[in-house]
Ligand SMILES: *[C@@H]1O[C@H](CO)[C@@H](O)[C@H](O)[C@H]1NC(C)=O
Ligand SMILES: *[C@@H]1O[C@H](CO)[C@@H](O)[C@H](O)[C@H]1NC(C)=O
Ligand SMILES: *[C@@H]1O[C@H](CO)[C@@H](O)[C@H](O)[C@H]1NC(C)=O
């Protein structure tokens with residue numbers, strides 16, 4: 001049935017640092033060394049479970065996703081704080097120094113979508129994996145449920161580009177200086193009359209980086225993080241992040257990493273979903289990643305590479321979303337790669353769309369054998385679910401006014417507003 005079992009090891013041309021990966025490094029020199037290794041190697045870490053031939057998927061129902069002009073179809077509204085521009089747009093002016101590892105100038109273009117990829121069509125961009133805060137800001141600015149009336153709004157969005165800011169200060173040795181803008185922001189927002197109304201509990205921020213970049217602690221060596229998410233007023237707000245703290249993130253919600261597809265209409269979305277449904281899948285699975293040097297977790301990563309096993313520096317990966325966009329069934333080796341992160345976006349039953357292999361429990365388990373055990377019908381069912389999930393995991397084009405599908409931002413705002421209204425209801 002399977003044409004060929006195939007293990008693909010792809011190294012990315014250029015790598016991007018990830019927050020927690022830097023925990024083990026104590027000096028700028030170490031970080032530079034780490035960077036060199038990382039640039040050669042990769043972060044992209046996922047095993048992709050690809051598909052068999054001769055599988056006949058159902059066409060996505062076009063009428064379910066008809067293209068309608070954007071209008072607020074929900075029972076919530078969102079107000080966007082008009083922050084002093086030093087908290088967002090001014091930061092972009094110095095884009096070549098926004099990230100100590102990468103020149104962000106090409107990545108902040110087109111509202112954070114990045115440069116266009118014309119060979120793929122008008123809805124494809126080379127989107128940077130840690131730029132979600134720009135895209136979300138642009139999406140909410142244009143969102144049909146946006147209101148100018150802060151007093152009546154269900155949600156109040158604080159558009160601070162905190163991820164870009166923290167990555168520009170990773171090398172700042174003076175903590176007071178490193179934290180300054182974040183501390184000022186928190187003071188500023190607390191002074192607002194709208195904050196006082198609900199002690200900030202209807203306020204939220206959204207960041208394109210992982211939680212580890214905003215929770216500096218005395219227990220681990222300094223790797224550049226600030227203290228934003230440890231500040232007590234922030235505990236009253238909700239915070240959207242591409243990776244939340246799996247145990248302590250009571251007010252943190254995982255949002256998808258942005259991928260490259262940013263359609264403006266539902267017909268583009270449906271066309272892509274159909275293309276992925278009918279594509280020949282000739283490999284049982286593929287692995288994208290590379291060996292790394294470093295500490296503890298790397299041992300497991302090396303094992304995956306040897307036999308095709310697991311792990312990396314932080315729990316989550318953008319490639320989870322890239323691969324699902326390509327209609328691949330994700331194979332996870334940790335509950336924190338997706339299940340405990342993206343509950344608003346993924347089905348509550350992980351077996352409906354993914355495969356979990358508990359390698360920690362059985363080190364001799366063979367991934368290939370485990371995957372071959374899965375019946376064809378189950379594979380088809382999972383794959384259909386993955387393809388149906390694509391719209392929710394996608395960031396629609398922020399300038400669009402005519403999309404007819406619910407994208408990641410729609411899902412997040414709706415889930416957040418239901419959550420906020422549930423605990424603000426007078427009892
Ligand atoms: C969205 O529209 C604005 C204003 O019309 C324009 O400046 C911007 O380039 C557009 N963004 C994208 C991603 O096309
Ligand atoms: C850190 O910066 C602050 C503010 O500029 C300054 O007052 C303080 O002396 C600096 N601390 C150190 C240890 O240099
Ligand atoms: C956070 O909320 C609590 C009530 O839950 C309130 O007592 C406290 O003052 C709030 N903090 C701030 C900074 O508003």
Ligand SMILES: *[C@@H]1O[C@H](CO)[C@@H](O)[C@H](O)[C@H]1NC(C)=O
Nearest residue numbers: 333334335339356358360361
């Ligand atoms: C992952 O979650 C499943 C289901 O909740 C649980 O049975 C399993 O023990 C968890 N595995 C780990 C390593 O925590």
Ligand SMILES: *[C@@H]1O[C@H](CO)[C@@H](O)[C@H](O)[C@H]1NC(C)=O
Nearest residue numbers: 361362363364365366369370
């Ligand atoms: C671990 O996996 C191997 C290979 O699939 C299997 O033979 C063995 O029985 C498993 N051990 C346990 C304790 O489940």
Ligand SMILES: *[C@@H]1O[C@H](CO)[C@@H](O)[C@H](O)[C@H]1NC(C)=O
Nearest residue numbers: 075076077154417418421422
């Ligand atoms: C919107 O409706 C849902 C039920 O459909 C309800 O749970 C939620 O509280 C409502 N939200 C607001 C802001 O009224």
